Amino acid sequence: MTAPVQTEPTSPRLFLVDGYALIYRAFYALINRPLKTSHGVNTSIAWGIANFLNRLVQRHQPEYLCWIHDSGATFRDEMYADYKATREKLTVDLQADFDLGLEHVHALLAAYDTPILSLDGFEADDVIGSLARQGVEAGLNVIVVSGDKDFHQLVGPGVWLLNPGRGGPASVDEHWVGVENGSERLGVAPDRTTDFLALVGDTSDNVPGVPGIGEKGAQELIREFGDLDAILANVAKISKKRPREALKQHEDKARLSKALVTIRTDCPVTLDLDRVRFHQPHRAELRQVYIDLEFSSLARQISDDSTAVPRNHPSTFDDSPQEFIAIDEAKPAIPVTYRTVSTVEQLDALVQRIREVRTIAFDTETVVDAECPIAINAMRSRVVGISVATAPGEAYYLPFLHVRAGANVQGDLLDPEAHQITQAPENLPPLNGDACRAFVEMLEDASIRKVAQNAKYDILVLRRAGITVRGLCFDPMLASYVLDPGRRSHGMDALALDIFQHRMISYDEVTGKGRNQITFDRVTVDVAMTYSAEDADFTLRLFEHFDPLIELAGARPLLEGIELPLVDVLAEMEWTGMAIDLEWFASLKERFMAERQRVELLIYEAAGETFNINSNPKLRQILFEKMAMPVKKKTATGPSTDASVLQELADEGHELPALLMEYREIFKLEGTYLDALPLLVDPRDGRIHTTFNQTVAGTGRLSSSDPNLQNIPIRRELGRAIRRGFVAGPGTKLLAADYSQIELRLLAHLSQDPAFVSAFQAGGDIHKQTASIIFGVPVEDVTSEMRARAKTINFATIYGQGARALSLQLKITFAEAKEFIATYFERFAGIRAFLDSQVVLAREQGFVQTIFGRKRFIPEVADRNFNVRAFGERMAQNSPLQGSAADLIKIAMLKIADRLPNDGQGARMLLQVHDELVFEVPEHALDAVRALVVHEMEHAASLSVPLVVATGFGDNWLDAK
Secondary structure, three states: OOOOOOOOOOOOEEEEEEHHHHHHHHHHHOOOOOOEOOOOOEOHHHHHHHHHHHHHHHHHOOOEEEEEOOOOOEHHHHHOOOOOOOOOOOOHHHHHHHHHHHHHHHHHHHHOOOOEEOOOEOOHHHHHHHHHHHHHHOOOEEEEEOOOHHHHHHOEOOEEEEEOOEOOOOOEOOEEEOHHHOOOOOOOOHHHHHHHHHHHOEHHHOEOOOOOOOHHHHHHHHHHHOOHHHHHHOHHHOOOHHHHHHHHHOHHHHHHHHHHHOOOOOOOOOOOHHHHEOOOOOHHHHHHHHHHOOOHHHHOOOOOOOOOOOOOOOOOOOOOOOOOOOOOOOOOOOOOEEEEOOOHHHHHHHHHHHHHHOEEEEEEEEEEOOOOOOOOOHHHEEEEEEEEEEEOOEEEEEEOOOEOOOOOOOOOOOOHHHHHHHEOOOOOOOOOOHHHHHHHHHHOOOOOEEEOOOHHHHHHHHHHOOOOOOOEEEOHHHHHHHHOOOOOOOOHHHHHHHHHOOOOOOHHHHHOOHHHOOOHHHOOHHHHHHHHHHHHHHHHHHHHHHHHHHHHOOOHHHHHHHHHHHHHHHHHHHHHOEEEOHHHHHHHHHHHHHHHHHHHHHHHHHHOOOOOOOOHHHHHHHHHHHOOOOOOOEEOOEEOOOHHHHHHHHHOOOHHHHHHHHHHHHHHHHHHHHOOHHHHEEOOOOEEOOEEEOOOOOOOOOEEEOOOOOOOOOOOHHHHHHHHOEEOOOOEEEEEEEEOOHHHHHHHHHHOOHHHHHHHHOOOOHHHHHHHHHHOOOHHHOOHHHHHHHHHHHHHHHOOOOHHHHHHHHOOOHHHHHHHHHHHHHHOHHHHHHHHHHHHHHHHHOEEEOOOOOEEEOHHHHOOOHHHHHHHHHHHHHHHHHHHHHHHHHHHHHHHHHHHHHHOOOOEEEEEEOOEEEEEEEHHHHHHHHHHHHHHHHOOOOOOOOOOEEEEEEOEHHHHO
């Protein structure tokens, strides 16, 4: 007889809590609307931890309990300087709130008589791993309380994981992980967790992994060969080229990554069972803590003659307090009616309903091509289903590509035969067939007003299916961004929760997680209907919520005149893509590796020893102890070695910091571009299709991702060499058009400083003109040094740099820089007045705005902390300039896109990079298209100074500059 599977551990049990993971989750869950006392004290962390402890004790009645914290710098920081380097730093005020939250946690744990353990030089993970080993050896069942996937490596006989879940509007049940289900999340056995993470990396901890190997690829390699050593020993036997070549080039990254993710179980820490034995909380002490934190609901649970936490009393408290989330109880919930459209007759009836209401919201559900390395990619995804909302609470789901249970082949949306083989019974006929013609005509009918969240994605997905969506009238994501670019998220889930207090069904709830996750085409139609119809429904509700707010804010010209029309322009640019020279990038990889090795040797020579260049502690020791260089600034772990410090030391003539900066740039460019770009080429056309993001930058600027083409450095040769790899298609040239000194021209227009305006109106070299005014000499007598100083302070003015930064840039004393700035603002008093006025406006009205009405809210200008307030003041001065420049080039893009179909002779707009536009132009049309582009860019707006555009063309992006 087979023994039953043990799903949960039995007594005696030792609960080891990953403290910081819970603390960070509690802090960030309410970071935009923190829970505060009547005195303004942030208690978000305390509330989350108090409820966690309440639930843990009620549900599990632990025999032994220990809370483990991180201790600061660890041995991993010495192994890899960039370990956890990508984690966002808290502002000074938020850090103060966080530190106070830690004090509250200490008070709560003291009332629970629960010890807190940490160990210098080791992470909490290592302490937990070591205590878990000792607990098993002592005969205990050990439960690691954490949601961190790294802990899967500890799962084994006697060790379980407990993901504690969370309460509140976005509640998630707790989840046990043991030997029997230990492979569900990652798709590999627990004892292969470190091998899996070594291959895929870990973005949360900035563990690099192996570029080009994703979760599926890692699972396949582990299944075929075993652990990392076995995989590396058999690289030549790997059948697929991409992982084989990636492992050949990045064996060092794989081994480093495994070392970083491996949890130590031999730390010098001893498990004291008497100390970690759990007792009932000290009820008077706990009640007083609750009272001090103003947790009246929790305090009421504890009376003088009761236990602190009644074991059989069900908890009624969630992680997010109901009294904190403002809900309009007078507003009744809208009943929902969601239906599946599974017959042609039902589809025709829906089309008729749509033509009656005239305004709809729609959403697409998709499946990405199997070979695509990016999980979300509109260009390489197919339509599984479409949902349509015709009124709040009324939505329909149209299934097209769901497969039958057990089917092993995905059909093609445009292949009726394949569709017939694999379709689920509820599927409608293919979108491009006669049966769906009326529905497709509706999508292409501009008179039917359409609302979509992140509409560009849906437009591109449907374009691949042969459908051109027309009539887009609203995108809630863009509306949210226009109204408040600083909102924590403009995504559907966040907006629905913030505005309607409604938790949307998550994608993982529908498709599952880890090894058991399925693609959306394998989701049953009834489940897909509920999920997708809800998306369309709340898209329509968000439209009705935001539309009057747009009117009240006076933001309709910005939304409907710039951002919404730009969606189609950006979609066209993404669809077109840009060609790259794969052979060039392959040769460049070899060149970069050789250059990196050359710089490494120079670094070792300058330092007088061989060492781990990526280790910050070792760098500190060499720079500031061995070589006695001056410390420029300090961090919590010692002297800083960041880019600004290295630059300052290099400016002072030190060789090693300059070499270190060069090394870091090479290392970054290798990983970000040389390793990644070839993997992102679309096999259908051999081109790179970046994604343009409209709702990321607070200033209104666009950004790009997958790949990011806006951060390729051009001041150094290696960065320029990467641009050389972006090429024109056959029979064409690349045309680059760049606004000349756009932010300085906008500064002249906005400040109306007579001298600055006159300098631009005079034409010629603006920096010479400025130097002439500053130094009081004729233009013809301006020296190259004068011009360089004038150029530096012109741009320093835009970014609010002070005398210290200017002194470093110009290599002059602080006093000289201070005097230079004073002279500059004496000559250009109008600029000083304008910059000061923006700070005043930000303080008085809470925001500044661009020429075109784009607002940026800047609460930092009223912050009590000097550094935060100074940052806010610089933001207030710069945002109108950067934001107006962003608006200006968007307007130019719209004008150019409007003319290209008729006057462009086949030219296509490919890229927007800050103040630059890049086009692919037939050779015979270069002169005409150049004239068109320059005219529209220079006439995008009427300013008091002329707009000037510089152009160039060539066979590649570098030559076009």
